[in-house]
Amino acid sequence: MAQYNVYFLPHEKKITVDEGETIIRAAMDAGVHINASCGGEGVCGKCRVLIEDGEVGEGISEMLSKEDIENGYRLACLSKVKSDLTVRIPTESSIDAKFLNLQATPRKTARIKQLNLEDLKEKGLFVPPVEKIFVEMPVPDSADNEADVTRLVGALKRDHGEHRMEFDLSVIRKVPDVAREADFKVTANIARPVREDGKNRIINIEAGDTTDHNYAIAVDIGTTTIYGQVIDLISGEVLAQYGDFNAQISYGEDIISRIVYAEKKGGLEKLHSLAISTVNKVISKIVKKSGIDIDEISTITFSGNTTMTQLFLNVNPRYIRRSPYVPAANIYPPFKAVEIGLELSDHVTALVYPQVSSYVGGDIVAGVMGSGMYNDEEVTLYMDIGTNAEVVIGNKDWMVCAACSAGPAFEGGGIKFGMRAAEGAIEDFSIDPATLEPMNVTIGNVRPIGICGSGLITTVAVMFEMGIIDNRGKFNRDLDTPRLREVDGVYEFVLAWKDVTGIDRDVVLSEIDIDNLIRAKGAIYSGCMTLLSEVGLSIHDLDRIIMAGGFGSYIDLEKTMTIGLLPEIDPEKVTFIGNGSLMGARMSALTNSIRRDVVATLKKMTNFELSETKSFMDNYVAALFLPHTEQNLFPKLKARLEERKRQMQQ
């Protein structure tokens, strides 16, 4: 895709964006404010900009006069970049010159990390848990009428150096006919053991040479969503992916309410069968999308948090929510997928990621494996922020981990207009420090209906940096704007007036919302601090951060540090891996050695129950500020705030 430079005046800020990007998003990314309260649907007409040079697509609206259009004015929210551009923000809708440099820093998002397939291949790790070997069995005659399976095992030993072989009953059932169908030339599907001294198990046999067709499925069983991928084990590529809501959702949004339901009569079986049915639906979709034959799938790998794993496998999760929070198992044995009701061939082996503890589950272990953290020297902070938040700190030699009771604020829970990252959610925000007019950017560029996690972080960060809210999360009561108001004793700020929203109400941000956000980020940050202090390290010892989860790669890293969710670190050292759980499941599907590594990794991961860890409460209370009671932990922010103060006093 072509890329173009957009040069904003009078700010003199330049940014490179993809062709087709809207000017308003380009401005946001460059740290340039344009009044725009309607979310980018051309409704409010406030985002009038002058295209001084270059070509834009669209951008014309009835909100603009004929004369404006002739003079080169366009609405920034509707204009799409088609060439290099010079764009002037008109004085009346821009900030005073004095404030030009007070803008928030340009948007910085994390690099997105992918599985490095070439690296896996080079290291010889591209050996899946089930391998296919083409074998020519000796044809029986009256001088040699050994049993068919014995004949197969013998040929594997003689011609392929395969030893320590076992086989499934289902293979015995298939061998006689399959062998004769293909003149005793067959492909054996061999499940590899975790340890080299384990047994190799023939789990399937196919007529002829099918070694170039070997597929696996990786599934992430999330509390909210279940994602699946079909993986080509020859190329390593994902052939199809699909996600669907976990059908258990009707029985509780979060883990605790699921466990409560599972404790009712028939509840466990119900939740188990709902998870299975969702997985079956996902399997059916991705198999269809990828166009493969379902019988050519040899393994399915699952990862999920401890509760989801137990519910999925029909294991009572009752004790997960009761002190001392004991899960049923850490490691799960491989089993046949059909055994739990999955609609796959008889031979398909199911592998399940192991758990560290009741609240640091297989999804986190999978992320640690899939991201490569388990194998790296650098001291890494791994965070997975979804319905829950889990944190792992360490490197290839040691790891500490904990679950933080962050609550669902980042997914919209406990926030008055909070919502998931869906169409109409404010996902980006800026504000004119002089007029306090906002610039709302919504997902889908439609009228705002709420605010999602990344929008919430950015909004609070910008307002804090602009002095609109203080370090306790309270609005500056002296602000002269009708947007700030008190309703039923609670102060709130109107992000979008009713006439430009997609609902028949104003979309607001209240002090209760801010308080909930601070508690959530405080729980996570103090979790990190507690883990670090337990191993005698500080924030400064972190070499890098890996972010995983539904939280999104779109999140503005500096804003995240401004509110004190992430410690201050060079944004270049932050990578985003998206669904780390799914990435780990895919990694396991591709390379069997990870199953051995994961057992070793598990032994290195020391779990902390934060509620049982003395220093946690002190750390938590200290974190209930923006960004923290100790501003020295955030030196760059501190410098910016001081610079702002200095400029305001000029």
Add this chain to the structure above:
Amino acid sequence: MAQYNVYFLPHEKKITVDEGETIIRAAMDAGVHINASCGGEGVCGKCRVLIEDGEVGEGISEMLSKEDIENGYRLACLSKVKSDLTVRIPTESSIDAKFLNLQATPRKTARIKQLNLEDLKEKGLFVPPVEKIFVEMPVPDSADNEADVTRLVGALKRDHGEHRMEFDLSVIRKVPDVAREADFKVTANIARPVREDGKNRIINIEAGDTTDHNYAIAVDIGTTTIYGQVIDLISGEVLAQYGDFNAQISYGEDIISRIVYAEKKGGLEKLHSLAISTVNKVISKIVKKSGIDIDEISTITFSGNTTMTQLFLNVNPRYIRRSPYVPAANIYPPFKAVEIGLELSDHVTALVYPQVSSYVGGDIVAGVMGSGMYNDEEVTLYMDIGTNAEVVIGNKDWMVCAACSAGPAFEGGGIKFGMRAAEGAIEDFSIDPATLEPMNVTIGNVRPIGICGSGLITTVAVMFEMGIIDNRGKFNRDLDTPRLREVDGVYEFVLAWKDVTGIDRDVVLSEIDIDNLIRAKGAIYSGCMTLLSEVGLSIHDLDRIIMAGGFGSYIDLEKTMTIGLLPEIDPEKVTFIGNGSLMGARMSALTNSIRRDVVATLKKMTNFELSETKSFMDNYVAALFLPHTEQNLFPKLKARLEERKRQMQQ
């Protein structure tokens, strides 16, 4: 039970019998002939004997005159031994003095061999495939909230030296609740590996200490009958046994017809489910009879011939009946009993005896193991004569084996009045050499309705030794008795006239019947000869014979040698083990080391396809005589025949 001596005059033969035995059976066992054609129901009245001393019960009939009764005459078939007796056979119903010593030798049956439990215990072999260990798990607290299964495995390692542990998914499901139910004191059911370097697998967990309740089931899957036993793994005793007809019988009496049916659409599934349903019926009966809790069964061991094993496990038997007769597998993996539809607890592990070849199956391997032959120095001939006949020769160092196409003559097949060993079957026979009046003894002492395998052998042997039939199996055409007659060109001998039978016809033995018997015994004997010659040995090298199968312990060994079914050997060296297949299954249930031994034994067992072995046809043709073309192979019989000839010429 009390035993008494019965002294027969004028023969001067004495025999010891159990109290309550009939005089006619005592006479038969002593080799004393009494005319008795009605099978022992007191119908013909011919078996009048004089009780000269001692006391008998019953024996009085309307066939006896009042005077006879007063003088001490009784019917031998109705009289029961109640004390030491002297019994005189009256001249009119006895033989001439001349023939007194021409009687067949006294009945000699084989010793019955049982499993030697004490020996197993002494050798430390009393360790079943699934062992129970009582474990006290550490109770979790906030300082130790490891997963339940990890806690269990840890305690097994620390307190019981258990290593290399695996566990089933079902165990994960049970551990949390079971452990808490019994204050973390539980019993682990651990499946032991075949090889010592294999994994130990926890397959079940029970609350509290249940180590004194451990049971197994052993099942013999016969073509005709399926037998099951409940075995107490603490004492080694059989708590209950039950046998039922294999429900597959409606789809064919023999193996070949079952395979033919299995090849039809849906046929295999039908036969599979019929076998499963019969086994479920047997399990239900024996569990009820033994009074145990079905959940306390830990393993089930199966043995059966190759076709029965494949049908039972839903493995296509098509290639078993086609040259080069390749079975699907030799060794079967352990699997969960529920996996094939058995009505047992989820955790029950099913073990299946391995097969040597398509026609020497797991039933024979089980017999070789159960009888101890696999472990003995003596060169042994092991024979299993049922619907098919299989022969194994060898000792602990080597074994050769073959299936003989004997046909079903010994089970009544191809014999005009042939029948299984059921009520009304002539099972024993003697004949008056002068009058040619028979002495028929039937099962249940009722009117004869047919003749069973052991009856057939004895009848033909006695007739041959008396010169009634010649060494080609043809009746002496010069005999002066209405019992010998020609019907539709076939000579036959009336064993019981219509008026004393239980059917409305005469019960006869024809030359076609004799011919079928000779072919059957010829196939078995020539199989032995062929195996021996292949290893460079002769009949004289055999140290002992072990007989197994439905053939019965009641069979008269000398008669069996007279017709040339068994080679001539000291009857003391013959043992009968009954259902060798079931005995082997029970042995496997009791001691896990047998599973390792059986793999080693299997490698020692060299299979011969007789039809592909050059010398077999010559051996077979030579064996189609009574006892054989080469009478020198039967020196004792030869001496008796010569003695008889000498006496007749006096």
